[in-house]
Amino acid sequence: MAQKTETKKAGLPAVDTELARRLLGDMMLIRRFEEKAAEAYALGKIGGFLHLSIGEEAVAAGATSVLRRDDYAISTYREHGHCLAKGADPRRVMAELFGRRDGLSKGKGGSMHLFDKSVNFLGGHAIVGAHLPLAAGVGFAINYEGADQVCVCYFGDGAVPQGEFHEAMNLSALWKLPMIWICENNRYAMGTSLERALAQTEIWKFGEVYGIPSEPVDGMDVLAVRDVVGRAVERARTDKTPTLIEARTYRFRGHSMRDPAGAVYRTKEEVEREKLRDPIALFRDKAIKAGWLSEADVRAIEKDVNDRIDDAVAFADASPEPPVEWLLTDIYKED
Amino acid sequence: MAKLNMVKALNLALLQEMERDEDVVVIGEDVGVDGGVFRVTEDLHRKFGGKRVIDSPLAESAIIGTSVGMALYGLKPVCEIQFSGFAFQCFHQIENHAARYRMRTQGRFHCQMVVRMPYGGGVRALEHHSESEEQFYAHIPGLKMVIPSGPRNARGLLVGALRDPDPVIFFEHKALYHAAKEDVPDEIEALPLGRADVVRHGRDLTIIAYGAMVRVAREAADTLASEDGAECEVIDLLTVSPLDRETIVASVQKTGRALVVHEAPKSFGPGAEIAASIVEGAFLSLEAPIRRVTAYDVPFVGFARERATVPDVGRVLAAARETLAY
Secondary structure: OOOOOOOOOOOOOOOOOOHHHHHHHHHHHHHHHHHHHHHHHHHOOOOOOOOOOOHHHHHHHHHHOOEEEEOOOOOOOOOOHHHHHHHOOOHHHOOOOOOOOOOOOOOOOOOOOOOOOHHOOOOOOOOOHHHHHHHHHHHHHHHHHOOOOOOOEEEEHHHOOOHHHHHHHHHHHHHHHHHHHHEEEEEEEOOHHHHOOOOOOOOOHHHHOOOOEEEEEEOOOOOHHOOOOOOOOHHHHHOOOOOOEEEEEEOOOOOOOOOOOOOOOOOOHHHHHHHHOOOOHHHHHHHHOOOOOHHHHHHHHHHHHHHHHHHHHHHHHHHHOOOOHHHOOOOOOOO | EEEEEHHHHHHHOOOHHHHHOOOOOEEEOOOOOOOOOOOOOOHHHHHHOOOOOOOEEOHHHHHHHHHHHHHOOOEEEEEEEHHHHOOOOOOHHHHHHHOHHHOOOOOOOOOOOOOEEEOOOOOOOOOOOOOOOOOHHHOOOOOOEEEOOOOOHHHHHHHHHHHOOOOOOEEEEEHHHHOEEEOOOOOOOOOOOOOOOEOOOOOOEEEEEEOOOHHHHHHHHHHHHHHHHEEEEEEOOOOOOOOOHHHHHHHHHOOOOEEEEEEEEOOOOOHHHHHHHHHHHHHHOOOOEEEEEEEOOOOOOOOHHHHOOOHHHHHHHHHHHHHHOO
């Protein structure tokens, strides 16, 4: 049965200064990273497309905070935040966006295809919905090897009408895979609103038909995300029960840099209203009010984040372009 | 050594590799309890259990997609797509994911997996159950495309494919499954991918074929020897991609004439690539235009007229005689 309302809280430790610092730091790191990436894009340092998750940072930060380093995460093309939160080095992520040889994939993957084996981050995927079966395969392999890892799969509301969403939900329930399916519902598949794309807009309800626990969560509240994902991770790790989570969030920027403001298909008033739910501001205020962090702590985190991202940009700038001979390498295993 | 047909030979390859390597798992529709639509996976479920021989739902994209995920984790999945004509449901998983991870991640991730698909016509089936689509897979960088022509090389090539660190599309011709028995050694035999086999030596004409067309080519060559006094060299490609250009070019440099036979439609098919390779490598040796005997450029026609489109000995003979007389 689907369990929308589960009163039990996850067995997670209470928030303390250390955790508050991590959550705020991760969210601010993702935001600063993407602000700088947008600047670099405007300067022509990044080619192709660039999909920013500004506004959605609480999902990546909250979910990753309950994962182990050896747990798996797999994502979409809007994956900078998931990759950074998982522990990838921002310098190497930025270098990958710049198409440089010190990037995570030596500059051949780019913004939409970040992979980091050292933290079991299994990639951004550009084809909407196509990575969900892959995630199920990872879940299968975890069970096959008798491991106790879990696999978190992020996808957008745009993936839900795809057949592969349903194939993957079915398999995860049927085969009891240690999956946490996290739908980042930002209400627009590029320019098409949820209501224009889905007959059932309460996405978490799709969990009901597959008989797996599922629930919606305020995706702008990092602690709420942490709690719901924490419970899902417990279920996945202890009895291989998959969970579908609908994290209700919002992207403050456009779909990609082609529509920087995302202004055609949504009103300015709506965007401004949503910005009042800024997950970073909300958590910062809460942390200060609760006494987890002081104003000075917040300033120190901000300075540290800015320094790290400045360093990442400098690193990416300094990294050479991949040699042209690499054009022909790694197509097949070379002898 | 045992006399086995191709089904039993493929089954033996899977059995022995699963015994040898616990990372090998089999997944597909009805491959487990049922034993597979063509019985290639028969008894594997009984021997290895449902954990390693996985009956998937009818969801081709999920079969390939989950296998890619398994491979990223370190397993070596062998997927069965019941008929190659069903593979368009999962084509994008093969093309977008399996074929590309090594390049996309600069070798940090790769997909060691085999996708087995029965293909080909001549078995009185209909559309979706008779096509030859090797050209689609051969065209994709990052994939290997293998097609055996008989029980022994089917067994050896499947073992070779299972041990290959890159994704392999493995086509099995339905008309060959029960066509002949051959001596297949008991001990594991792995054939290298990417190497063609000269199955008949000759000096007058090179006939290049693979899969079920090898038998057609050899029969035509025998007839040409007895009736025309022409000695044909017949090359069994075994691996369509990467193409063994060296063997083909060396043969045509000797014979000066070439004929390609395949079941896929003609235009933009493997024959075009083979012909271009011959022109590039043996231009000054050519005595006649390179000819292709293929299916026509039409969707596969049903069983009532399939004999008219799948190349047969008569069509190969006619084309060979024109080439020899040029």
